[in-house]
Amino acid sequence: MRQAAEPGVINLGAGVPGLDALPFEALRRAAEAAFEEEGAALFSYQHPSGDPRLRALLGERLATRGVRGIGPDNLVTTTGCTQALHAILSVLIKPGDVVACEAPAYYGMLEILADAGARALPLPIRGGEGLDLDAAEAAFARWKPTCLVICTSLSNPTGATLPVPARERLVALCRQHGVRMVEDDIYSELLDAGAPPPCRAFDDGSVVSYVTSFSKTVSPGLRIGFCIPGTPEIEDALAALKCRQDIHSPVLTEAILRRFLAAGLFDPHLQRLRERNRRRRALALESIRGSFPAGSEVHAPEGGYMLWVRLPEQVEIRSVVARAKEEKVAFASGTGFYAVAEGGARPLPHVRLNCARGTEEELKRGVEILGKVVSTLAQA
Numbered sequence: 001m002r003q004a005a006e007p008g009v010i011n012l013g014a015g016v017p018g019l020d021a022l023p024f025e026a027l028r029r030a031a032e033a034a035f036e037e038e039g040a041a042l043f044s045y046q047h048p049s050g051d052p053r054l055r056a057l058l059g060e061r062l063a064t065r066g067v068r069g070i071g072p073d074n075l076v077t078t079t080g081c082t083q084a085l086h087a088i089l090s091v092l093i094k095p096g097d098v099v100a101c102e103a104p105a106y107y108g109m110l111e112i113l114a115d116a117g118a119r120a121l122p123l124p125i126r127g128g129e130g131l132d133l134d135a136a137e138a139a140f141a142r143w144k145p146t147c148l149v150i151c152t153s154l155s156n157p158t159g160a161t162l163p164v165p166a167r168e169r170l171v172a173l174c175r176q177h178g179v180r181m182v183e184d185d186i187y188s189e190l191l192d193a194g195a196p197p198p199c200r201a202f203d204d205g206s207v208v209s210y211v212t213s214f215s216k217t218v219s220p221g222l223r224i225g226f227c228i229p230g231t232p233e234i235e236d237a238l239a240a241l242k243c244r245q246d247i248h249s250p251v252l253t254e255a256i257l258r259r260f261l262a263a264g265l266f267d268p269h270l271q272r273l274r275e276r277n278r279r280r281r282a283l284a285l286e287s288i289r290g291s292f293p294a295g296s297e298v299h300a301p302e303g304g305y306m307l308w309v310r311l312p313e314q315v316e317i318r319s320v321v322a323r324a325k326e327e328k329v330a331f332a333s334g335t336g337f338y339a340v341a342e343g344g345a346r347p348l349p350h351v352r353l354n355c356a357r358g359t360e361e362e363l364k365r366g367v368e369i370l371g372k373v374v375s376t377l378a379q380a
């Protein structure tokens, strides 16, 4: 992220949507209406679990995806998905607990696990279909993890999406083995075909705790996420923790998002975003196939803007980072997405490319420069 701020750098790194893809005008109008109609109330304290009308809308939206019975009292708004993950994991785990996760998985989540003193149990994934459920079942029986953390749609970094029947089976496996699931659903609305039922749709809250945010769809800077903790006990513990941490999330930003959602602007915006992402993914995939050396591999995900590219085994990822930096191209190195034990096997070299930022011309040029760098190193 530091390098990406340098002038002239083509940024294929940090996983954020492009600034020009955000619904800035609609948010401006929502903010103006909030100022006009809600006035001073926007600058007061509010309920610690967040704007009640926003929470009601969030529950209603989830009902359309098969998650029934979520009212304002069953969810807590948070500062992005990060706080939701941090808070729920703080409630559910204690130092030394084993926590299963995808390998590779979102590095921010792995850092939260490390902060909490958890021992990460990496589980293999099966290409575009995500978690290998047979391997997960065997690992649950052997290692008895407290929790499983999983990003079920367009997982970061792999772009894998767990098929709907597998979601139901995974919930059943977690139930059977006493493993609490933390489902991170942050990318689901970016699927080209629309958001599928999350794992939480196959549960009543006794197995799944659910987290997400609007950072990848509406605005990362609004910092609005939420958590559906699950049981009444976990709800109480999470709400109390959120209150201790920062009393509640900002009233103004929640009012803006509430008005944006209530005006029915989210779905048309998502349609435009999906179309934009689809075009950019196609462009980047074509450039990857044309410029990366033999032995590289990339799956086409079913949506979103991230591509996870495996490089030929002999390529040293640190050299790719250094050379790409000289050529002014930033990307996310795959190494940080693995929880690797000291002395453990080194993961295969990967790069994660974000297609959402800059112009389409810059995207194409950045991918081609990177392809050239990797090709040179593969021959060295």
Ligand SMILES: Cc1ncc(COP(=O)(O)O)c(C=O)c1O
Binding pocket: 015, 079, 080, 081, 082, 083, 106, 108, 151, 156, 184, 186, 212, 213, 214, 215, 220, 224, 225
């Ligand atoms: C899988 C996943 N979860 C959570 C987050 C954090 O999201 P937020 O910006 O809403 O805190 C990210 C951000 O990249 C992510 O990729």
